[in-house]
Amino acid sequence: MRHLSSQELKILLMVSVGLVVLPFVLRAGGLTMTSAVDCVLFAMAGLGLNLLLGYNGLVSFGHAAWFGLGGYALAILQLRFFPQSSLIPLGLAFVVVLLSAALIGALILRRRGVYFSLLTLAFSALIFTVAFRWTALTGGENGLGGIERRTWFGLDLNHPITFYVVVAVLAILITIFLLRIVNSPFGRVLVAIRENEQRARFIGFPVRKYQLIAFVISASVTGIAGALFVMNHRIASAELVSVPFSGELLAMALIGGMRSFIGPILGAIFFLLFREYLSQFTENWLFYFGIVFVSFILLSPAGLAGIGHRIYRWFRPEETRAAAMADRKVAAQPLPLPEFLGSRERQALEVVSVTKNFGGIKAVDNVSLLVKPKGLHALIGPNGAGKTSLFNLISGQFPADSGAIRLGDASVVMANPTLACARGLCRSFQITNLFKSLSVRENLWLSVMARDPHRFSLLRHAEQLEQTRIETEALIRFLGVSGMESAVAEDLSYGGQRLVDMGLALGGAPSVLLLDEPLAGLSAAERQRVGQLIRQLADHLGVLLVEHDVDRVFELSDKITVMSQGAVLLEGDAQTVRENSQVREIYIGSGTDALAKKVPVSMPSDRTLLRVSNLEAYYGKSHILSEITFSARDGEIIAVLGRNGAGKSTLLKSLIGLARIGSGSIEIDGFITSAPMPEVMARRGIAFVPQGRRLFSGLTVKDNLMLGRLRRQNPGGTGWSDDRIFSIFPRLKERYLVNADVLSGGEQQMVAIARALAGDVKVLLLDEPFEGLSPAMTEEVFNAVLRLKGEVTTLIVDHNLDLALAIADSTVVLDRGRISHIGPALPLLQDLTLRREKLWV
Numbered sequence: 001m002r003h004l005s006s007q008e009l010k011i012l013l014m015v016s017v018g019l020v021v022l023p024f025v026l027r028a029g030g031l032t033m034t035s036a037v038d039c040v041l042f043a044m045a046g047l048g049l050n051l052l053l054g055y056n057g058l059v060s061f062g063h064a065a066w067f068g069l070g071g072y073a074l075a076i077l078q079l080r081f082f083p084q085s086s087l088i089p090l091g092l093a094f095v096v097v098l099l100s101a102a103l104i105g106a107l108i109l110r111r112r113g114v115y116f117s118l119l120t121l122a123f124s125a126l127i128f129t130v131a132f133r134w135t136a137l138t139g140g141e142n143g144l145g146g147i148e149r150r151t152w153f154g155l156d157l158n159h160p161i162t163f164y165v166v167v168a169v170l171a172i173l174i175t176i177f178l179l180r181i182v183n184s185p186f187g188r189v190l191v192a193i194r195e196n197e198q199r200a201r202f203i204g205f206p207v208r209k210y211q212l213i214a215f216v217i218s219a220s221v222t223g224i225a226g227a228l229f230v231m232n233h234r235i236a237s238a239e240l241v242s243v244p245f246s247g248e249l250l251a252m253a254l255i256g257g258m259r260s261f262i263g264p265i266l267g268a269i270f271f272l273l274f275r276e277y278l279s280q281f282t283e284n285w286l287f288y289f290g291i292v293f294v295s296f297i298l299l300s301p302a303g304l305a306g307i308g309h310r311i312y313r314w315f316r317p318e319e320t321r322a323a324a325m326a327d328r329k330v331a332a333q334p335l336p337l338p339e340f341l342g343s344r345e346r347q348a349l350e351v352v353s354v355t356k357n358f359g360g361i362k363a364v365d366n367v368s369l370l371v372k373p374k375g376l377h378a379l380i381g382p383n384g385a386g387k388t389s390l391f392n393l394i395s396g397q398f399p400a401d402s403g404a405i406r407l408g409d410a411s412v413v414m415a416n417p418t419l420a421c422a423r424g425l426c427r428s429f430q431i432t433n434l435f436k437s438l439s440v441r442e443n444l445w446l447s448v449m450a451r452d453p454h455r456f457s458l459l460r461h462a463e464q465l466e467q468t469r470i471e472t473e474a475l476i477r478f479l480g481v482s483g484m485e486s487a488v489a490e491d492l493s494y495g496g497q498r499l500v501d502m503g504l505a506l507g508g509a510p511s512v513l514l515l516d517e518p519l520a521g522l523s524a525a526e527r528q529r530v531g532q533l534i535r536q537l538a539d540h541l542g543v544l545l546v547e548h549d550v551d552r553v554f555e556l557s558d559k560i561t562v563m564s565q566g567a568v569l570l571e572g573d574a575q576t577v578r579e580n581s582q583v584r585e586i587y588i589g590s591g592t593d594a595l596a597k598k599v600p601v602s603m604p605s606d607r608t609l610l611r612v613s614n615l616e617a618y619y620g621k622s623h624i625l626s627e628i629t630f631s632a633r634d635g636e637i638i639a640v641l642g643r644n645g646a647g648k649s650t651l652l653k654s655l656i657g658l659a660r661i662g663s664g665s666i667e668i669d670g671f672i673t674s675a676p677m678p679e680v681m682a683r684r685g686i687a688f689v690p691q692g693r694r695l696f697s698g699l700t701v702k703d704n705l706m707l708g709r710l711r712r713q714n715p716g717g718t719g720w721s722d723d724r725i726f727s728i729f730p731r732l733k734e735r736y737l738v739n740a741d742v743l744s745g746g747e748q749q750m751v752a753i754a755r756a757l758a759g760d761v762k763v764l765l766l767d768e769p770f771e772g773l774s775p776a777m778t779e780e781v782f783n784a785v786l787r788l789k790g791e792v793t794t795l796i797v798d799h800n801l802d803l804a805l806a807i808a809d810s811t812v813v814l815d816r817g818r819i820s821h822i823g824p825a826l827p828l829l830q831d832l833t834l835r836r837e838k839l840w841v
Contacts, residue, residue, distance in 0.1 A: 008176075008183065011175075011261055011262065012172070012176060012179065014262065015175050019171065022039060022269075023036040026039070029277075032160075033161065034232060034233070037163065037164055037167050037228075038232065040167050040168060040268075041228055041229045042225075042252060042271060043171070043265040043268035044170075044171050044221060045252075046252045046263075046264025046267055047175070047264050047265070048063075048178075048217070048220070048222040048225065049250065049253050050258055050263065051178060051190075051214055051218045052214055053258050054258035054259045055191055056191075056214045057193070058116060058211065059116075060120040060250075061117045061118070061120050061121035061250070062121045062122070062123050062124025062125070062243065063120070063124075063218075063222055063249050064124055064243070065120075065124040065241050066218075066219040066222040066223045067225060067226035067249070068131065068226055068238070069096070069097055069127060069226065069241065070097045070222070070225070070226035070227040071230035072144070072240075072241075073223075073227065074089045074227040074230050074231065075235075076138075078147060078148070086148060086152070086231060087152050089227075090224075090228075093223065093224075094223060094227070096223075097219055097223030098216060098219075100219075101216045101218075101220060101223075102212070105211075105216055105219070106212060108120065109208055109211050124242075125243055127241045128238055128241045128242050131241050138236070139236075140238075141238065144235065144237075145234065146235075147235060148234070149231050152166065163231075163232070167228055170228070174221055179261065180461070181217070181458050182261060183461055183462060184460055184461065185449060185452065185455050185462050185465060186210065188442075188445075189205055190210060190214055191438070192205070193210060193211065195435040195437055196433065196435050198433065200446075201417045201421075202426075202427060202433070203421060203446060203447045203505075203508055204418055205450055206418050207418070210456075213458075226240060251293045252264060252267035255267040255292070255293060255303050256268070256303045256305060259302070260303070263303050263305040266304040266305060267304065271289070274288075274289055328481065334532055334536055335478050337478065337536065337537070338471060341540065342541075343509050344424050344510070346541060347407050347424065347511045347542075348372055348512075349370070349371040349394070349407055349425070349511075349512040349544065350404075351369050351390070351394065351405050352403055352406070353367075353403040354366070354368070354393055354404070354405065356398065356401050357401055358389075361742055364390050367563070367567065368403075368568070369568070372559075373511075373542050374541060375538055375542060375543070375558040376538035377542070377543065377558065377560075378546075378559070379545065379560075379563065380547070380548070380550065380553055380563070380577075381562055381563035381569070382564065382744075382777060383774050384746070384747065385563040385564050385565065385566065385774075386563050386566040386567075387546045388430055388745075389566075391546060393414075394412070394514060395417055395427040395514055396412065396416045396420035396421075396425070397415070397417055399415040400414060407425060407512065408511075412425060421508050424508075424512060425510065425512055425514060426505040426506070426509075426510035426514065427514035428514070428516055428518055430516040430517050430772060431772075432497040432498060432501045432692075434490075434497060434500055434501060436488070436490035437488060437490065438489060439486050439488055439489065440485045441485040443500050444472050444475050444476060444500070444504070444507055445468060445472045446504075447503065447507025448472050450508060451508065452467065452468050475503055475507060476503075479500075479502070479503045480499065480529065480533075481503070484496065491622055493645040493649065494644070494768070495521055495522045495644030496644060496645060498520070502515065502530075506537075512541065512542040512543070513541060513543045515545045515547075516546045517546055517547055517772050518530060518545070519531065519547055520548070520768075521691065522644060531552050535556045545557070548773060554574040554578055555574075557574055559571070559572070560572065562577060562583050569582065604635045604636035604790070606633065607633060608632070608634075609632055609633060609636075609793045610631060610666075610668050610762075611632075611667040612629060612630055612631070612664070613629050614627055615627075615651075615664035615665075616628075616664055617659045617660065617661055617662065618660045618661075618662055619659065623662075624650045624659070624817050625647045625650055625818075626817050627818060627819075628651065628654075628664070628818075629819070630812050632763070632795065635789075635792070636793055637795075637807055637810075638796070638812055639798075639805055639810075639811045639825055640796065640797045640814065641811055642813055646815055646817065647814050647817040653688075654676070655681070655688075655765060656676065656686055657681050661674065661675065661676065668684055668763060669685060669762055671684050682759065685760055685761055685762030686762070686763045687757070687759060688765045689752045689753050689765065689769065691767040691771065693745075693749055693751070695741075696740070697741055698739065699739070701732055701735050701736050701738060701740055701754075704740055704751055705722065705725065705755055705758045706758075708754075708756065708757075709758045709759055712758070712759025713759055713760055719758060719760050719761070720754075720761075722736075728754070728788065729750045729754055731750060732750055745773060746777030746781060749769060749773065750784065753769065753781075753784070753785070757788075761792055764788070764792045764795070765795050766795070766796045766797065766798070767797050768797060768798050769785060769796065769798060771798070778800075782803055782807070786807060801828075801835070801839070805829040806825075806829055810824050811824070811828055813839060820838070821838045
């Protein structure tokens with residue numbers, strides 16, 4: 001292990017000072033050295049549990065099993081095999097716990113979420129039953145007494161102070177080890193898995209291996225603490241493996257702060273003091289501890305460490321920053337490809353007669369295609385044609401029912417995205433799929449680090465991976481995200497998140513790059529820049545592109561495959577596809593110009609329904625919106641326009657209460673608030689259709705509409721009946737009992753809008769309603785929204801400027817979080833010079 005970082009030294013110094021002071025403080029409070037040792041051991045066990053819980057996101061309800069197993073192993077080994085030693089039994093107890101954890105972890109980590117947690121609980125209950133019933137081995141309810149501490153290297157551990165010092169030294173060593181783990185490449189990957197397990201797989205990390213190693217380390221540290229605990233009290237009992245004690249360990253980590261390294265230590269001290277002092281007055285001290293535990297969960301989820309951080313911020317407030325993308329710097333000319341992107345051997349991707357059924361739906365039907373080692377191969381087709389399903393098969397998300405997928409001479413392992421990425425198939429996602437609580441640099445660093453030979457390193461500091469750092473910086477410059485690399489990914493505009501999502505795929509140095517709608521949600525200028533970037537990539541490696549911007553597809557592609565109803569309809573160059581009448585009929589539709597011309601002139605009511613006054617909005621400490629003031633009339637449609645990062649989506653989220661408002665007010669139909677809450681605003685008549693649809697997974701269209709009505713309908717209200725919704729969206733009548741998850745993107749967009757209309761709606765907020773839709777499906781959704789014109793006051797955000805301006809009565813233009821223009825929509829639709837002046841400069 002190399003030298004410790006300054007942050008690690010600071011934490012280690014705090015722990016060391018605490019270990020020196022702890023026995024004096026406890027003895028001054030009337031407690032003994034035994035209690036001081038207990039406190040250190042509980043903290044040690046809490047740190048072990050926190051590696052699993054706080055850093056990896058795995059909730060263990062039965063971690064006491066390892067604490068007790070370590071204790072029983074030491075007791076049995078000393079009493080039966082090594083009566084003259086306590087050091088050898090301690091070492092062997094560690095080995096017993098480590099091997100047991102490896103075996104049990106390999107079994108229970110096959111299940112995720114609550115099933116993993118329940119399996120740990122079942123394991124703890126099983127160990128407790130064995131300990132309590134197997135009297136010949138464990139002593140049963142009497143336990144195993146007579147444990148001796150003996151002498152270690154001339155030190156008599158029977159002396160309380162000597163034993164405390166030895167335990168404290170072991171605690172410091174374990175602290176150093178765990179500190180280095182959480183700051184190592186291995187620890188960074190654990191956090192990535194906690195944040196987004198699926199994306200971690202798709203950038204090439206073998207998630208189960210990381211989780212198993214973390215599980216074994218966590219159990220082993222807890223087992224050492226348990227063995228020392230038995231030495232401290234000289235008896236091993238079944239209480240150590242009981243389910244209630246597992247709950248106490250979990251409570252220590254949560255009360256202290258599970259995502260803080262110091263948190264479990266604070267939680268252990270709090271628990272011990274609470275137990276020792278309150279138990280002197282009542283035997284029901286656990287009841288009061290439970291009340292305190294619930295209070296922390298409700299009032300301070302970040303625990304004692306979070307309270308400390310808040311107090312610190314009272315004295316040193318965090319500086320308010322500009323919007324996440326405000327400092328972005330983009331090179332005037334495209335930069336050359338980073339060297340690492342040409343490091344893999346160029347290989348062709350061949351899909352041979354692949355078929356995939358989901359229940360009775362044939363998503364992919366006998367599809368074959370060839371992506372050459374260099375060039376851009378586009379995959380287009382109407383929504384529901386099977387394009388993303390084919391992407392999912394190629395990238396390893398699902399296994400194909402039949403057929404073969406080959407990269408070069410090697411077959412791609414079905415349903416294994418980690419191996420697919422490792423072999424050179426790296427993908428972006430239709431709906432951005434990032435590590436949202438991590439910064440842009442951390443996201444890209446992780447994708448690059450997945451190829452580093454030290455990605456499993458436990459003792460190397462993450463900052464020491466120099467090659468990974470160099471490649472990450474090169475990727476940042478190439479993508480054009482310089483200046484915003486420190487911003488948290490979820491604070492970026494959707495266009496910014498799109499870039500980072502593509503960067504996650506590029507970090508894997510792909511042989512063939514799979515891009516699923518990378519231009520969706522981008523402004524016109526950004527769409528042009530990213531299109532050039534994709535073409536630049538295609539000049540050096542194979543690119544398979546799914547994209548609904550047909551003009552860009554025809555401009556950039558070397559070859560185009562058209563899919564319809566799961567099968568290949570046509571394959572050829574841009575000219576061949578463009579001139580095919582069947583493709584125009586099912587995919588291209590009438591075109592934007594024709595749609596814009598069919599919009600009738602409307603006259604909204606003079607009554608003001610929505611008024612926004614001096615609104616200031618924030619994401620965390622990023623100041624996104626400033627001095628926003630405008631009003632909307634009853635039945636009016638307002639297009640909210642601006643470049644990526646201007647604050648358009650934030651404005652919609654502010655109106656519904658999803659973004660924090662610093663000051664200002666919102667008035668809807670006479671109700672005024674300066675602190676909107678989503679549930680209140682929804683009941684007051686504001687309905688939000690978010691970017692990405694966000695339907696209720698696993699439920700039918702009928703269920704989604706029903707849930708849209710709950711708590712949002714009043715007698716005599718404006719909630720729409722199913723029949724009225726079907727008059728706007730006839731297709732939903734056919735899909736009424738179909739699971740929403742299997743609908744096409746366009747059909748899901750219809751369900752999202754219909755769900756919003758199902759309640760009492762006065763103001764409808766549409767965030768990118770045409771995003772990710774084929775031209776034909778865009779026309780269908782556009783016609784549906786057009787039928788709402790004059791019925792519902794609507795604010796629409798969409799990067800298809802022609803459609804947004806055509807359907808709108810007026811516009812609100814944002815530039816860097818401020819309103820730069822308010823006026824009628826028609827002049828901006830008809831006058832391109834005025835549009836450039838108001839929107840692009």
